Amino acid sequence: MKIGIVCPYSWDVPGGVQFHIRDLAEHLIRLGHQVSVLAPADDDTPLPPFVVSAGRAVPVPYNGSVARLNFGFISAARVRRWLHEGTFDVIHIHEPTSPSLGLLSCWAAQGPIVATFHTSNPRSRAMIAAYPILQPALEKISARIAVSEYARRTLVEHLGGDAVVIPNGVDxxxxxxxxxxxxxxxxxxxxxxxxxxxxxxxxxxxxxxxxxxxxxxxxxxxxxxxxxxxxxxxxxxxxxxxxxxxxxxxxxxxxxxxxxxxxxxxxxxxxxxxxxxxxxxxxxxxxxxxxxxxxxxxxxxxxxxxxxxxxxxxxxxxxxxxxxxxxxxxxxxxxxxxxxxxxxxxxxxxxxxxRRFDWSTVGADILSVYETVTDGTSSVAADDRPGLRARFGLARS
Incomplete structure (x- = not known):
């Protein structure tokens, strides 16, 4: 399978999302899949062979922290070029609502799109205010993943819809x-x-x-x-x-x-x-x-x-x-x-x-979502995969 993964945060300043994306890509490559990751990065940043730079990021206050994000016309052009050259079977976008590559990719991508939501912010006025802008992009998503029940609740309360909960993985x-x-x-x-x-x-x-x-x-x-x-x-x-x-x-x-x-x-x-x-x-x-x-x-x-x-x-x-x-x-x-x-x-x-967080388990669950959307299913709701909720002890609220 040819898999394109979009990282919204700069590769220069490692954090939990970047580590998750890196480890997921390496896990999928070990299984024989072709993987390309698009991420913001400075020109002199050493990158793994599977990472493509979308250019330098700028610091932006985001979710109680300062995130280094990449947005604008030049970034959008690089996103379109990466998508065109990649001819991916599935696009996996992390944080599609962030003002960065995730949202740009969601606007530009065609075909099956999987989105992972990492943010837990129960009182995000900005996300509520931005919903009319985000809605057309969100409607293109074929399957939604939340890394925790709390990230899922943020998604449900601010943007509607639902998501299957698949936690971050670790080796x-x-x-x-x-x-x-x-x-x-x-x-x-x-x-x-x-x-x-x-x-x-x-x-x-x-x-x-x-x-x-x-x-x-x-x-x-x-x-x-x-x-x-x-x-x-x-x-x-x-x-x-x-x-x-x-x-x-x-x-x-x-x-x-x-x-x-x-x-x-x-x-x-x-x-x-x-x-x-x-x-x-x-x-x-x-x-x-x-x-x-x-x-x-x-x-x-x-x-x-x-x-x-x-x-x-x-x-x-x-x-x-x-x-x-x-x-x-x-x-x-x-x-x-x-x-x-x-x-x-x-x-x-x-x-x-x-053990439930090992990549042998988490990676298999993510691949199952990929396979579902590439098989032609238009959406994957949390109710369609009750086994995941049972396995991680996450009850519907």
């Missing part, structure tokens, strides 16, 4: 096979008793408040008061000095910034820590880093966002704390760092739960 084996890194482990890791305090990890953009690092920093003094040897490893780009500016100076040595890390080092980090903390405060429709952490065998403590609770099986595969409550975060982290048996239980539960 579970890649994280399972990663080797822990000695300098990132507890000094007492061999005994797993955390007697030196323990190591906690955070992965995310430092400068983006909704990723929650300020909440974790606010909780850190209480954690260090109870367990003075705790180390916090932070992987991600941003202003490191600003991030620790609120900490007492004597505590700043307990925070180690790793900067941007490779996929391999991210996996090694998640394999090394005693506890992974996801203090995100909002705007999350899924939570791929939670899936990656569970795949690596890291016990997870996360804010109780609806999407995070869903990924963590409502607390069965990882523990939850009240969103933006630094005191609750500190109390839970102190308790877990002092309880190796509970952490071992979370590892077992997480490792079992995460």
């Amino acid at each position: 579970v084996g890649f994280f399972e096979r990663a080797e822990p890194k000695a300098e990132w482990q507890s000094r007492s890791a061999a005994a797993a008793d955390g007697s030196d305090g323990g190591v906690i990890g955070f992965v995310g953009r430092i400068d983006e408040p909704r990723k929650g690092l300020p909440v974790l920093m606010k909780a850190l003094p209480a954690i260090l008061a109870a367990r003075p040897g705790v180390r916090l490893l932070v992987a991600g780009r941003g202003d490191e000095e600003e991030a620790v500016s609120g900490l007492p100076k004597e505590m700043r040595a307990n925070v180690e910034f790793l900067g941007m890390v490779s996929d391999e080092d991210k996996a090694r980090l998640l394999r090394s820590v005693d506890l992974y903390i996801a203090p995100n405060t909002g705007g999350e429709s899924f939570g791929i880093v939670l899936v990656e952490a569970m795949s690596a065998g890291a016990p997870v403590l996360a804010s109780d966002l609806d999407a995070f609770a869903q990924v963590l099986d409502q607390g069965g595969a990882g523990e939850l704390f009240a969103n933006e409550d630094a005191g609750a975060l500190a109390a839970a982290a102190i308790r877990l760092l002092g309880d190796p048996a509970r952490r071992a239980e979370l590892r077992r539960r997480g490792s079992a739960h995460v």
